[in-house]
Amino acid sequence: xxxQHVPFNYLPILLQFLVAAGFVVVTLLATHLLGPKxxxxxHDATFECGLDSVGxxxxxxxxxxxxxxxxxxxxxxxxxxxxxxxxxxxxxGWFGYIEIIIFLTLLMCGFYYVIRKGVLNWxxxxxxx
Amino acid sequence: MLxxxxxxxxxxxxxxxxxxKNRDLILPFSAAGVGVAALCLLTNQSLWNxxxxxxxxxxxxSKAFSVLILxxxxxxxxxxxxxxxxxxxxxxxxxxxxxxxxxxxxxMVSYSDLMILFLGLEILSIAMYILxxxxxxxxxxxxxxxxxFILGAFASAILLFGIALFYACTASFRLxxxxxxxxxxxxxxxxxxxxGLAFKIALVPFHxxxxxxxxxxxxxxxxxxxxxxxxxxxxxxFQFISLCNHHMTEWxxxxxxxxxxxxxxxxxxxxxxxxxxxRMLAYSGISQAGFILIGFLNLSPEKSWxxxxxxxxxxxxxxxxxxxxxxxxEKSFNDDHSSFRGLYFNNPFLAIVMSIALxxxxxxxxxxxxxxxxxxxxxxxxxxxxxxVVFALIFAVLSLYYYFRLINQMFxxxxxxxxxxxxxxxxxxxxxxxxxxxxxxxxxxxxxDLLK
Amino acid sequence: xxxSTPEIFSAIPLTYYILLSTALFVVGLIGVxxxxxxxxxxxxxxxxxxxxxxxxxxxxAYYGNSGGQIMVFFTMAxxxxxxxxxxxxxxxxxxxxxxxxxxxxxxLKG
Numbered sequence: 177x178x179x180q181h182v183p184f185n186y187l188p189i190l191l192q193f194l195v196a197a198g199f200v201v202v203t204l205l206a207t208h209l210l211g212p213k214x215x216x217x218x219h220d221a222t223f224e225c226g227l228d229s230v231g232x233x234x235x236x237x238x239x240x241x242x243x244x245x246x247x248x249x250x251x252x253x254x255x256x257x258x259x260x261x262x263x264x265x266x267x268x269g270w271f272g273y274i275e276i277i278i279f280l281t282l283l284m285c286g287f288y289y290v291i292r293k294g295v296l297n298w299x300x301x302x303x304x305x
Numbered sequence: 306m307l308x309x310x311x312x313x314x315x316x317x318x319x320x321x322x323x324x325x326k327n328r329d330l331i332l333p334f335s336a337a338g339v340g341v342a343a344l345c346l347l348t349n350q351s352l353w354n355x356x357x358x359x360x361x362x363x364x365x366x367s368k369a370f371s372v373l374i375l376x377x378x379x380x381x382x383x384x385x386x387x388x389x390x391x392x393x394x395x396x397x398x399x400x401x402x403x404x405x406x407x408x409x410x411x412x413m414v415s416y417s418d419l420m421i422l423f424l425g426l427e428i429l430s431i432a433m434y435i436l437x438x439x440x441x442x443x444x445x446x447x448x449x450x451x452x453x454f455i456l457g458a459f460a461s462a463i464l465l466f467g468i469a470l471f472y473a474c475t476a477s478f479r480l481x482x483x484x485x486x487x488x489x490x491x492x493x494x495x496x497x498x499x500x501g502l503a504f505k506i507a508l509v510p511f512h513x514x515x516x517x518x519x520x521x522x523x524x525x526x527x528x529x530x531x532x533x534x535x536x537x538x539x540x541x542x543f544q545f546i547s548l549c550n551h552h553m554t555e556w557x558x559x560x561x562x563x564x565x566x567x568x569x570x571x572x573x574x575x576x577x578x579x580x581x582x583x584r585m586l587a588y589s590g591i592s593q594a595g596f597i598l599i600g601f602l603n604l605s606p607e608k609s610w611x612x613x614x615x616x617x618x619x620x621x622x623x624x625x626x627x628x629x630x631x632x633x634x635e636k637s638f639n640d641d642h643s644s645f646r647g648l649y650f651n652n653p654f655l656a657i658v659m660s661i662a663l664x665x666x667x668x669x670x671x672x673x674x675x676x677x678x679x680x681x682x683x684x685x686x687x688x689x690x691x692x693x694v695v696f697a698l699i700f701a702v703l704s705l706y707y708y709f710r711l712i713n714q715m716f717x718x719x720x721x722x723x724x725x726x727x728x729x730x731x732x733x734x735x736x737x738x739x740x741x742x743x744x745x746x747x748x749x750x751x752x753x754d755l756l757k
Numbered sequence: 758x759x760x761s762t763p764e765i766f767s768a769i770p771l772t773y774y775i776l777l778s779t780a781l782f783v784v785g786l787i788g789v790x791x792x793x794x795x796x797x798x799x800x801x802x803x804x805x806x807x808x809x810x811x812x813x814x815x816x817x818a819y820y821g822n823s824g825g826q827i828m829v830f831f832t833m834a835x836x837x838x839x840x841x842x843x844x845x846x847x848x849x850x851x852x853x854x855x856x857x858x859x860x861x862x863x864x865l866k867g
Contacts, residue, residue: 185768242848246841253837256830285317292324420828427835431842438846447850454846455798458839459789462805465832466782469812469825473775476820478828485820 243295254283306361308342308371309408315339316404323397328389335400336382339407343375360418360479366547366609367415370540373613374410377532377620378403380734384525384628387635388439399439403529406432410533414540417548419468419478419498422541426464426505429537430457436526437518449521456504456514464501470494480548492554498545499557505538508598509568512591516579519587524634527583528627531590532620539597539616546604562602562693568595573700576707582633582640585707586626589666592704593619599697600681603688610753611680617752618665618673618745621738625662628735629655632727645711647719654732656715661739665746667708668701673745673752680749766819774815781808795847799840806836 261268261276268275290296315338322331346368363371382403385396405428412425434457438450468478471494475482484491500511507515519527546553569592576588597619600612630640632655637644649656665674678701686694745752781804788801810829817825 242844246844249837250841253834256833260827260830282313282317285321289320292321420824420831423828424831424835427839431838434842434846438849441849442853444853447846447853450846451795451850454843455789455795455802458799458802458843459805461839462785462802462809465806465809466812468828469778469809469816472825472828473771473812473816476816476822476824478824 240295240298247290247295251283251287308345308375309411311338311342311345312404312408312411315342316401316408319397319404320401321397323395323401328394328396331397331400332382332386335404336379339375339379339382339404342407343372343379346371346375360421361412361415362417363411363415365606366613367540367544369613370414370536370543370616371411373617373620374407374414374533374536374540377536377624378407378529380624380738381525381529381533383730383734384528384631387525387631388523390635391440393439399436399526402432402436406436406529406533410537410540413537414544416541416544417480419471419480422545423461423465423468425537426501426541427461429534430461430505433457433526433530433534436529437522439523439526445521446523447521449518452514453518453522456518460501460504460511463504464498467494467497467499467501470497480545484552488552488554491552492557495549495553495557496560499542499561502538502542502545503564506535506542506594507587507591508564508594509571509591510564512568512572515591516575516584516587519590520581520583520640524583524627524631524640528624528631531586531623531627535590535594536616536620539594539612542601543604543609543612546601547606547609550604558602561598562690565595565598565602566693566696568592568598569697569700573704576704579707580641582630582642582645582711583627585642585711586623586630589704589708590619590623592700593623593666596678596681596697596701599685599690599693602685602690602693608684611677611684614673614745614749614752615677615681618677618742621742621745622662622665622672622674625658625735625738625742626666628731629659629662632731636725642711642714645714646717647722648715650718650722651724652726655727655735658735658739659715660712661742663708663712665742667705669705671743671746673742673749676746676749762821763818771816771819774819775812778808778812778815781805781811795850799843799847803836803840806832 257279258276261272264272315335319331319335319338322328322334346363382400385399385403388396388399409425409427409429409432412421413429416422416425434450434454437453438446440446470490472478474488474491474494475484504511504514519530522530572588572591572595576585576592579585579588593615597612597615600608600615604612632652633644633648634640636651648659661672665672668674668678682694682697685697785801785804785808788804789798792798792801810832813825813829813832817823817829
């Protein structure tokens with residue numbers, strides 16, 4: 177094996193790249209050209225779920241959104257430990273099953289702790305972190 | 306294995322105990338869990354002989370390290386109750402996190418596979434990041450927590466890169482693996498892993514975070530950092546050097562002795578200038594780490610007890626110092642030298658206990674610190690590092706100056722005499738630690754035989 | 758895992774991967790030391806971790822040894838935990854100070 181066929185190996189990646197970039201460009205252009213156009217003061221205002229837009233977009237918002245995001249990151253990543261087990265489900269047998277139950281139990285303990293701490297409680301007082 | 310399982314269950318239950326109304330149960334329960342785990346270690350209760358496919362192995366020195374860590378934590382746990390006096394009711398979380406960090410500590414001192422080292426280090430550090438910020442409303446504590454976090458994560462990343470390089474050279478995380486790639490790359494990986502651990506221990510090129518973090522952290526958790534974290538990191542270094550010193554080239558040892566030397570020189574000079582007692586103790590801890598590192602230079606299984614002895618002497622004395630600082634800080638709201646003035650007349654017990662601990666840290670005779678320095682320097686002298694020993698001795702004498710300056714402050718008269726006392730359980734723990742320091746100093750053979 | 762070196766390594770030698778991950782690591786390292794915003798410092802630390810991950814996966818593929826990939830799993834989980842704690846600390850600081858600039862922290866000095 178020499179380095180001569182390297183460019184050929186990368187052709188699919190290049191194609192993928194072109195398709196991805198092309199999709200974005202085409203969609204943007206198409207919506208811009210084909211879509212109906214209307215404008216006005218109310219129409220151009222920032223859309224905020226029926227509320228009038230007030231103030232700066234960089235206002236600090238409630239820390240609760242933040243807690244949800246952090247917790248999502250945590251629990252999301254823990255799931256990667258399930259993939260190897262799922263792939264080798266048959267080979268690992270009962271041993272793997274018990275291990276994964278222990279893992280999930282500990283994870284659920286954490287989840288229960290989070291609930292009891294009131295992090296997921298949207299109506300609680302503001303300074304709850 | 307059993308002790309780690311016990312600690313995990315205890316920590317989880319402690320977290321949930323925090324939701325109950327009765328918070329008096331939390332600390333006794335935590336202490337009981339840690340005590341049972343320590344007993345399991347001591348009596349060789351192992352459920353499975355092969356720990357995680359032999360990735361961990363508690364025997365000999367690592368057992369001694371683990372027991373030391375658990376013993377120190379048993380002395381710290383009761384003091385968490387002090388937070389309630391300040392109106393922080395989350396002692397269950399603190400205590401639970403402390404127990405989680407112990408699990409990390411045990412993993413760090415008994416690994417034979419670098420994967421476990423990394424996991425242990427992270428379990429220990431992540432818990433400590435949070436504990437450093439335990440005083441949420443105090444800006445100093447926030448700052449300490451943030452600094453500790455940034456530099457700790459930085460150190461972990463460096464350590465992980467070292468481990469990755471090690472893996473690239475050996476295709477294995479086991480420390481006794483055979484080398485596949487060239488050994489320069491391997492030695493580079495050792496160097497990077499050392500730097501990562503040196504951050505945690507706070508050796509001189511990587512020490513700059515320690516004084517700031519020690520000062521800002523609530524003092525009880527500073528005590529934890531100065532003792533448990535340091536013992537764990539030294540245990541990890543010990544395990545690392547003793548398991549793969551056959552791969553290491555000569556220059557790694559040269560570098561280690563250079564680090565030890567600069568650590569001792571710089572930390573002692575910087576300690577002289579500190580006004581805050583916590584910062585002074587931080588620099589003193591750095592210099593003690595330099596002395597302990599001297600013990601690593603000619604490491605052999607028979608000599609491992611001298612390092613353990615030093616760690617015992619250092620951690621008991623340092624624990625007493627920080628706990629006394631905690632009480633003084635509670636009274637005078639800062640930790641300057643001046644707030645220690647006349648401590649002997651206000652609270653003779655604390656002053657005497659602190660003096661014993663400071664003398665031990667300085668290496669005064671009849672204390673554990675003296676014998677510890679003697680053992681370590683003696684080993685180095687036998688191995689032929691005379692220059693290093695001479696420098697270490699000079700700076701050990703210099704260090705006496707700042708220890709005695711503080712003792713002098715405590716015993717000199719101050720304008721206001723307001724006697725106050727501390728509760729009996731706390732006094733009991735401080736007494737036990739001080740008596741341990743003195744007994745280990747007068748009759749070192751008892752401890753040395755135990756460690757052997 | 759079969760015990761043979763995958764074909765790709767004949768086109769791109771292992772050294773290149775090691776060099777690439779080292780370069781990434783150094784970029785992260787310099788970033789941590791020079792940047793002032795905590796969030797960016799934090800991103801640089803993540804970059805260092807990912808440099809290590811890259812080296813682990815590439816060498817793992819090279820040797821046909823799954824250990825490195827398992828390590829990457831653990832690293833990712835640990836990094837997520839670190840992110841969670843780190844961001845929580847940053848939020849705590851932000852609530853007290855209303856800034857994420859690192860220079861503000863000069864209170865603790867000797």
